[in-house]
Amino acid sequence: MQTGDYTTPARQRVIYGQPVAAALPAALAGLSRVALVTTASLNRPGGLADRVEAALGPACAGRFAAIRAHTPRGDVVALARFLRETGAEGVVSVGGGSVCDAVKIARLLLANDVHEAAGMDRLRAPAAIEGPRIPYACIPTTLSAGEYTAYAGSTDERGPLKEAYHHPMLAAETVILDPAMTLATPRDLWFSTAIRAVDHAAEAFCAANTTPMAEATSLHALRLLFRALPRLAEAPGDIGARLDAQLGAWLSIQGFCAGVDLGGSHAIGHALGGTAGMSHGHTSCVMLPHVLRWNAAVNAGRQQAIAEAAGAPDRPAADLVAELVARLGQPGRLRDAGVAREILPKVAAAALHDPWIATNPRPLGGEPGIRAMLEAAW
Structure with missing residues (x-):
């Protein structure tokens, strides 16, 4: 219960x-x-x-x-x-x-x-x-x-x-x-922050301490974002789709605002931002699919709900996110975002101290495990 x-x-x-x-x-x-x-x-x-x-x-x-x-x-x-x-x-x-x-x-x-x-x-x-x-x-x-x-x-x-x-x-x-007011926002900034919103919603929905309210807002955020963002990739001036994306971003963060913990994508993203200078939007583009694949061993049912919200219940959620990232023209690998491979050990060491490493649904295996995930993402 x-x-x-x-x-x-x-x-x-x-x-x-x-x-x-x-x-x-x-x-x-x-x-x-x-x-x-x-x-x-x-x-x-x-x-x-x-x-x-x-x-x-x-x-x-x-x-x-x-x-x-x-x-x-x-x-x-x-x-x-x-x-x-x-x-x-x-x-x-x-x-x-x-x-x-x-x-x-x-x-x-x-x-x-x-x-x-x-x-x-x-x-x-x-x-x-x-x-x-x-x-x-x-x-x-x-x-x-x-x-x-x-x-x-x-x-x-x-x-x-x-x-x-x-x-x-x-x-x-x-x-x-x-x-x-968003029409003048550079395309890369708009879409990278959109994937950040997807990351908020996905990790809040999968969190160990999620709540019924966070579940509801996160899933509807994902429905709105997965519907609006492909439309905007083809028609950037679609005002209705832009508003849907804004509403999705609003709903995506409500779990965090009420104290729901996030997970590995955000934790490693913080380290990539502070150590490698990546924008938070780009860290979500690269890391969220990898973290979802890692966590699927313990929360496959929740990830299926994410896939349903994305409109493809029979597909892995990680693949759907990665495909959306590619469709929006965002980086899917760390090297595509300008991160040098030599800096990965420093990023892994920094990520280990982020509090959301400990709240990831599946233990990441300490610094060696984080390093391995970074290598896979590079």
């Missing part, structure tokens, strides 16, 4: 299928000074940032467009300074995971009176810090789904080392899913 103890994640408003011009005023009603945060690539004349600023109208208190990839600490400190100087009552972002993480952490700096990068060290103890106070509305342009979680990452340039920050109230209060 299945038993458990399920706690609903923090309340979050998700506005989907509505254009930003209609959704944003409702999301930030009553605020007269709202800061806009984005990246240099979206800040060009006529770009997405201009569209969001037009939707904000006179409530826009200023624009910050200096967030770089992997969210360096210096950028987070500069953003917090900007929010203080503009007297922002709220913040809206448009962009991918680096921008979202920057806003999340900058709000922690504001709430805890942190003004320098060195002071960020004490923010990594969630029980001892104040939660964010100013509201945040996120307009994501990728499918990485970080806007829904209570975690954020920032790179400490002294390492460099990517560090995680957590607070129960860290997620964006409002997420606006406007598929038209």
Whole structure:
């Protein structure tokens, strides 16, 4: 008999299928000074940032467009300074995971009176810090789904080392899913983060501590993603398919948001990102099929359910994921993603310390087993 103890994640408003011009005023009603945060690539004349600023109208208190990839600490400190100087009552972002993480952490700096990068060290103890106070509305342009979680990452340039920050109230209060805002997202970034969403759903569904809610959201996420992504490979401008992919990404992360553990694909992916510089989307493209094949010895029934959600119940789930990766033009081997074979021992050693190695459904055999999987993926 299945038993458990399920706690609903923090309340979050998700506005989907509505254009930003209609959704944003409702999301930030009553605020007269709202800061806009984005990246240099979206800040060009006529770009997405201009569209969001037009939707904000006179409530826009200023624009910050200096967030770089992997969210360096210096950028987070500069953003917090900007929010203080503009007297922002709220913040809206448009962009991918680096921008979202920057806003999340900058709000922690504001709430805890942190003004320098060195002071960020004490923010990594969630029980001892104040939660964010100013509201945040996120307009994501990728499918990485970080806007829904209570975690954020920032790179400490002294390492460099990517560090995680957590607070129960860290997620964006409002997420606006406007598929038209994703049309300018580079194809590789869009599809690689889409496979990251597939990875979230597959590992949450197969987790030892999964819940009925996580099972339901994960399977429907997989149905949406396996239906929408091949359509988008042929017709990138299909707005309906883009919205389905956004909805799939939203549902894919709900298990993790409620405390469900993930597994080997995410754990090894973290090591590949930190050690080999791979994007998290590409690590999922390469590693998820290998981890599914390894785990099939202990969860074949669950993997059959994944295959059913993908529309091919008689096929191995690992093969279906690998075929989707190839159809989307994403790397299927580590060498295709620029990873040198010589670095694999270092990646295996780093992966061994990731907490999700221990929660993989089937033990990976320590460092030798991880190394063998990496060799197979290379």
